[in-house]
Amino acid sequence: MLCCGFRLIAGNAVAVGYNSEGVWTGLTYYASSKPQTGKDYKTENGAREEAMRDLRKRTSYAASMVNSLFSSDSSGFVAVARGKDKLDKDVNLVGRGKSQTEADKNAFELLNQAEANAERKIVYRYFSYVSDSK
Numbered sequence: 001m002l003c004c005g006f007r008l009i010a011g012n013a014v015a016v017g018y019n020s021e022g023v024w025t026g027l028t029y030y031a032s033s034k035p036q037t038g039k040d041y042k043t044e045n046g047a048r049e050e051a052m053r054d055l056r057k058r059t060s061y062a063a064s065m066v067n068s069l070f071s072s073d074s075s076g077f078v079a080v081a082r083g084k085d086k087l088d089k090d091v092n093l094v095g096r097g098k099s100q101t102e103a104d105k106n107a108f109e110l111l112n113q114a115e116a117n118a119e120r121k122i123v124y125r126y127f128s129y130v131s132d133s134k
Helices: 044-058 100-113
Strands: 007-009 012-018 024-031 065-072 076-084 090-097 118-128 130-132
Touching: 012 044, 012 076, 012 090, 012 118, 024 044, 024 076, 024 090, 024 118, 044 065, 065 076, 065 090, 076 100, 090 100, 100 118
Parallel strands: none
Antiparallel strands: 007 130, 012 024, 012 065, 076 090, 076 118
């Protein structure tokens, strides 16, 4: 675990599963809710592995491919957004921010950039935990 000053960093990740036709079948996330000494603590790599493992367990459809959509070892608010593009395909993107409102806004801006402007919604919101050991 890498420490910077007195900050303890905890990981978070978003995973998405796809079927053999490339259509997403599941989406989930893992976020450490405790600092390094907590029982659910994971580094960025551990959070990514946990999100992918959880996705494989939870999805009712067999995912032929599971990818990490996002992972980080930094604190902040996260919003996972979904929209449909011009070809009616789902697009899943992750926005981050110093507040939940900012994370939501950033996620929607990413959907705009991807031209996924139909049926836009936030599907997950969470806070990635960092503690100050002072």
